[in-house]
Every structure is written in structure tokens, then in C-alpha cells.
Amino acid sequence: MSVAPHDFGDFPRSAAAARFEAWRRAFYRFSGSRLSVIGLGICVFLVLVAIFGESFVPYPQHVTGGIAPRARFLPPSATHWFGTNELGQDVFTLVVAGSRVSLLCGFAVVFAAAVVGTVLGGIAGYYGGWTDDLIMRLTDLKLTIPGLILAMAIAAALGPGIVNMIIAVSLSWWPGFARLVRGEVLSKKEELFVLAARALGASHARLIWRHIVPNVLGAIVIKMSLDMGFAILTVAALGFIGIGVKPPTPEWGSLLAIARGYMPEFWWTAVFPGLAIFLAVFGFNLLGDGLRDVLDPKARR
Amino acid sequence: MALLEIRNLHLYMRSFEGDAHVLNGIDLTLERGRIHGLVGETGCGKSLTGLSISRLVPSPPARYAAGSIRFDGRDLMEASEAEMRALRGRRIGMIFQDPTTNLNPAFRVGEQMIDVALHAGQVDSGILGLGPDASRAERRAAACRLVVEMLGKVGIRDAAARVDDYPHQFSGGMRQRVLIAMALIGRPDLLIADEPTTALDVTVQAQILRLIRDLVDEFQLGVLLITHNLGVVAQVCSQVSVMYAGSTVEDGPTRAVFRAPRHPYTKALLAALPREGLARGELKGLAGSVPSLLTPPRGCRFAPRCVHAIDTCRERRPIAEEIQAGHTVACLRAAEPVA
């Protein structure tokens, strides 16, 4: 059977229209779920705080390690909303400043993991054969080793520092993305080859760009938003154990770890950084869960 | 009194785009001991009609705007869920299209059937042949006997041993037999069979149809046979209703309707059947497509595709009229001597 050229020319346009329609529906469904909208609100708020918060904190000198020995352990009050810590630093200031580190690290981890996972998963799915076997066995193995312990080991190996910590966590994070991308590519590959044969002349690269990338991208964005919360959690956990971001850089997990020693009398030093972690993780989880609900056909039920 | 009488049934379905008017005045009469075919294209509302009789369409999104469903004189639209539950499995049995998915894969077939038998026995203890004060164990034993007996009736060999098998150990045709036995275990008066043979091989299909016909004779069942296959209707149905886009367009004895179809849609359907002696490429399809039920045409729903449509057809909804004894057509031009 021959296909007239205009038939094929029509195809991308109608696909784009269908995609637009799908997004419109997704948005409608998303805004119908109160929890998802709350999640979006929390995330937007946190991002704004992370970007602009430091300019408005009451004690900017504490962000860079300044201390106030005479104001140690003041309980929450009008001048110190979240109280002060063992160095007399304003806990509110530290928590606001910590949002930047946490969000940035969380995003960096997820982004790096997504890039590595996408490349490896894409290669595995596209080429198949022994490349596929090798990469997939590696991810399988990786999944049997607890991510936190692996991240701890790598972080310890690389030594302290934000960048090293990000590398460590993303190295333990990519297999999930690799599996996802490989699955998507595999399911699209057959269709793609049929199209390629029909289009006669349309290059593979163009078809990949047109057909695989948009499909895979959606799935990756969903997973990134779902993982963002857990990435923030992992970063905080490493800070809490003491293998990660180190003072004086304000980071929620390490703030909590130090404050642990001053409980129960000076509970505010621990509770507020903890609540901040909770709020951030909760917000991103709500958002990710809501996105998955509306965008992932498999989870739609 | 007819076993089942559906009059002017209107059903709306809420959806993302708006309310779809999916059943637009269904009329249907079914007598005991008869097989009544309900035919139409996918999406014309024939399955929804079947589910509506058992009140199994979830509401919301469903909304019944008008109509009545009289079963043995009782209006099911007025019945409570508890009353409906007493009818289901006891007086109204149902079977569905795909025998591979309609049995629970994780349970032995006997187990699933016994539960239906116990339910029917709870509604009417006579089904199990026991008095109302029989013990649990007695009921279960009686239910088990009944299950084996029914499996035998539908042609499962060595039924006593096979009750302990799981669904995947049966072939497709055998599974449909099991489902028929399960639907008939409560000795129902009405069997709603929704595309019972569509998923089966042609030979198996014929066996299942023969089985249904035999069972109708044995139990004096009324069967509503929902199908898109006109051949199946011709084989076993004494009556047929033709549906298009949520309306019954033609209804009558199968012979009369098939010999002398009066509605243009029925004519088109019959003309689209492949026949012997037809040269290749002569297969006729129907031009156009089914109208959107969100914004259905104002007049006759078939008008946009109808070659005989005139302006009135697009304005006024046709009312079903009896043109011969028992043969009704919903077409404004049915009385005219058109080709």
C-alpha cells in the first residue's frame, strides 16, 4: 500500500493537537484535585523562598557563619521567630537560608540522575543486545544495594563538600531513570521503525526527536517531580549523619543533627529545621503524585 | 404479560466534555421462551441497555432521565439496591463477552459458582432444594451438588472433578460454558447475554449458540442476546431490535426484519453483509460516521448518513410505528413507498 505524501505530512500536526488536548485535560484534572493544588502552592512558595529569601532574612550575617554568643538559646519570640541556637544564630534565618541548599541539591541530584539514567536507559533500549543486558543487569544489582548506604560510602569516598555529595547521591539514583527510559524507548521503537520505513527519507534522528523524545520526556518529568521530594530527604539524611553538607553552610539535616544534642530544653532548634524538611518533601510529593495521576495513563485509575 | 418491557428509556452519561445522551428512548419487549436479538454498532448503547436492566450502570456518571423497565410486571427503575440484588443471579442472569476475563483467575471455578448458588439459595431456598432452616453445611453441600449438575447440563464432561480446576485450565469455549452455568444456577427467568460468542472461534460459537437455544427450551428462559453479528441473530433469534446511536430504529420478528427491512439503517446493515456471489470490491460500507452523543442531531439521529433523509428528518425525531403486526420502525418515511 502506498501512502500519499500529504497523509504523512498531516500526521505530526494532528499529533500535536492531540497532545495539546491531552495537556488541557490533564490541567483540568489536576486543578480538580485540591491536594495537588496545595502541593503546587507549597512548591512555588519554597522556590520563591529559596531564590529571594536570603535578601529578606532578619540576620543575614548568620548565614555566612556569624555568631552572637550573648543571644544563645533564646526561645521563639517576636525578634527571633524560631528562637536562636547554641551559637546565638537566628534559627529562622538559618532555615530560610537552608532552603536554597536543600532545593538546589535536590534538584541537582534528580537532574544528574535523570541525565545519566536517560542516556544509559536510552542506549540500552535503542541498541538492545548485549549493551542492553549489561546495563540492565547493572541496574538490577544496583537495586539490591540500599541506596542510602551506597550514597554514604561514595560520599565518604569523595570527601566532604556539596558537589561531592550531589555526585554521591545521583550515582545511587540513576537506575530508576534508566529502567523507565529503557521501557519507554522499547515500547516506542517498533512504532518508530514502521514510521521510519514509511517516511522514506525522514532520518532516524528526526524521528527520535519528534516521537521518542516527547513521549519519554513526559515520563521523565513525572519521575523527576516524584523523586524531588525523596532527593531532598536523602540530602538532609546525609547531612544528619554528618556525611554531606557541613556547617557553616546552613543545611536542614545538619542543623537538625546539631540540635539533637540540645533536646529537650531547646527543642526549637530541632523542630523548625525538621518541619522545613517535612514541608519541602511533602510539597514535592503532593505535586509529583498529582502530576502522575493526571499524566501517566497507567496510574490513571 | 411480557417478561421484560422497556419503555422510552433515556440515559445520560456525565463526562469530561459534557453530558452524553447515550440512550435515547429505548423500547423493547421480550417474551418468555424467546431469544431476542439486540443488534447495532459498537457504542450504540446496546450493552448499556443490558446493564441497565440489572441496574449495574454506576450512577453517577449515569443519570436516567425517563423511562421504565418492567420485569415480570415490576418496574426495576423503582427497585432498591437490595431488591435488585435479590433479582440478580436468581431471576436475572448475565453473561459477558470475554470468557477469559469474566472468571476470577485466583479461585477454583467451583468456588465461584458455589457462592452464586448460595446467594440464589438465600433469596429462594427452593433453589437448593432445602427448607429455610437448613444448616450452613447442608446449604454448601447442596450448592456443590447443584454446581456439578449445572456444569453437566452445559456440557462440561466429568464435571464433579473439574469444579476443583482453575479458570486457566479451561479452554475459551469451556469457560463460556462455565459462565453460562454460573448465570443459570439460580434458575433465572431472564438471561442477558452480552456478545457471548464474539470472543470465540466460529465452531465454538455455533456450539455455544446451540447450547443457549437448548437451555431456552429446557428452562423456558427469556434471552436478550446482545450482539453486533447479524449472522448470530439470524441463527437463533426469533425477535430482533436494531439500535442506532442510542435509539431502537427497527424491531420485529427476525424473519420479517431481515426479509423486508424498512429502516434505512437496517437496510444498510444488511447490505453490508458479505454474501456469496458478490464480486470482490462490491462490499458495501456505510458512508459517514456515528454522530456525537454529546451534541446529537436534533431530528432523526441517522439523518446525517441517510440517503433518503428530507428536511423534516433533520427537524423531527421519528416515533416508532407499527407497520405490520409486531414489526415497528422509527422512520418518518417508513410508510412511503421508497426503494
Add this chain to the structure above:
Amino acid sequence: MLPFVIRRFLLLIPVFIGLSMLVFVIGRLLPGDPVQLAAGPHATREEIAALAAEFGLDQPLPVQYLAYAKGLAIGDWGRSIQSRQPVIDDLKTFMPATLELVIAAMIVAILIGIPTGLLAAVYRDRWPDTLSRAVSLGAISIPRFFLGLLLQLALAMWLGLLPLGGRLPITAEPPPFLTGFLLIDTLVARDFSTFFLALQHMAMPAVALSLSPLATIMRMMRASTLEVLSQDYVLTARALGLSQRLTIFKYVLKNALSASLTVIGLYFGWLLGGTVLVETVFDWPGIGLYATRAITTQDFMPVMGVTLCIGLIFVAVNLLVDLAYGLVNPKVRLS
């Protein structure tokens, strides 16, 4: 069933080999000079060389791996370069504490997560569902080290209801070692007062650890129940008059459970690694604390041992889950 079991066992061999190699690589990732670290700052060059030779560290890497793998096969998992203790002995001491905690947490999670997930699915899009979604997302989101701290603050420090941490008070006499599970060993020894002490000590860490698997199991159970509810056989059951209660608690539950089983297995292994934080907060003498200590002192044999041990347990649990899956699912069992 038997060929199925044998096939699953044979599949484990390459997993073991791959795992030991990966673990060896991870162990070697640790930087610095562990020998130098262990020997102390004042060690002479000869002393360091002797120590390196003693641990086989002067050999090329493939030789070291082969020696390590050979040791693994005969139960010699190497020695801690810090304490000189055989790693396998340490694992025997610390593993039961962690396993006991994880099992307790999983039991809590399953007992609460399964019914609530089922409920959420049955009342889909109504308030029980929305509530369960909010609660489960909240439960996943709360860092377990923070939850642990809050529990300690409220229940131990302010109200004084439960002990702050540890497995038993220092003054208590631990039961004779049998399984290493205090709750079992005390019962076997008929030492009920110690049993209750152990239970009290376990309460907070187990709850802190159970929250995220609970939420996951709940969501998983909800999803699989919805999946099952949309199946044709559920419609058939309804169409033939079976009550909603019978349909859900007999027919739907079994199918939905078998779908959730896999997740439970995955989570169990995942939790073994996740106890690190809870053990740190509650000073629970398990392998999480052991691993943290080993990582911070760059003591690579224990790190390898812990990782390998968790990997093996993970694989074993998933094997068990596969077998259990076969039991629930007749199609897998019989084919």
C-alpha cells in the same frame, strides 16, 4: 511448583557473583589509606607494610578479589582493620537487632496499610480516599530521623512513657543468645519482664521506621484494588448478585494482595538499608550504626560485609515473595 523453585534458585548464582564484585568495587572506592589510618599516626613504614601484608592489601586488585570471593564461600568475610574482629562475627551480633526492628516495622505497616488501602479504593474519590492520600503522602514525607526525634521529645523526654533509645536498659540481663531476636529469646527463656522491656524499647523506632512502608503499602494496595475492581470478573460477580462485602473481602482482596506482595518484598530489602537513620537516632545497636561507623573510619571490610549481607537478604526475601506469589497465583504455580 518444584521446577519453579529450582529455576529461581539457579538464577541466584549470577546474582551472587555480580553482587560480590560490585561490593568489592564499592569497598575499594573508600579513599585514603585505611592501613595508615588503622596503624595510627606514629606507625613506622615497616609497621604499615606489615599491616598491609597481613590484610593482603599489597596484592594486585584481581588477586585481592579472588581471595575475598574464596573467603566468602567458606564463611570468612574478612576482618575489620580497626577492631581486628572477623566481619562475620560482627554481622551475627548486629544483624539480628536490625532484622528484628525491620520485621516489627513491616508487620505494623502491613497490618495497617493493607486494610486502609483497600478502604481507600472502595471509597475512591470520597473522603476516606482523600484522607488516606493526604496521610500517606505526609507519612512518606516526614523524615524518619525527624519523626524519631519528635517521638523521643514527646514520649520519652516530656511524658517519660518510653525509653529514649537502645534495645534494653544497661541494668537488664539479656536473655541467652538463641536467635538474636530479643522478643523471641526472652519468650523462650520465659523472661516476661525483659520481654516487655524489649517491647518498650522497640516501640518508637519500629513506628518511626514503619511509616513510609505503611504509606507505600497503602498506596499500592489502593492501586491494585482499583485495578482488580475494574476487572470483568468483578462485574460478573455483581451481576450475579454477590454482595459487595463478599466480592471485596473474598474475591478482590486475594487478587489485590498478590499484586501488593511484590512491593512488600522490595520494601523489606530497602528498609534494611534505611534503618541507618533510625538506628542513629535511637542508638539501636544494629548494622546501620555498624556501617556508619565503618564508613566514617574507612574500614572497608565491614562496609563490604554489610552491603553484601543486605543484598543477600534482599535477594532472599524477593525469592520468598516470588514463591509466595506462586502460592497465591495458581497460574504461576501450575505452569
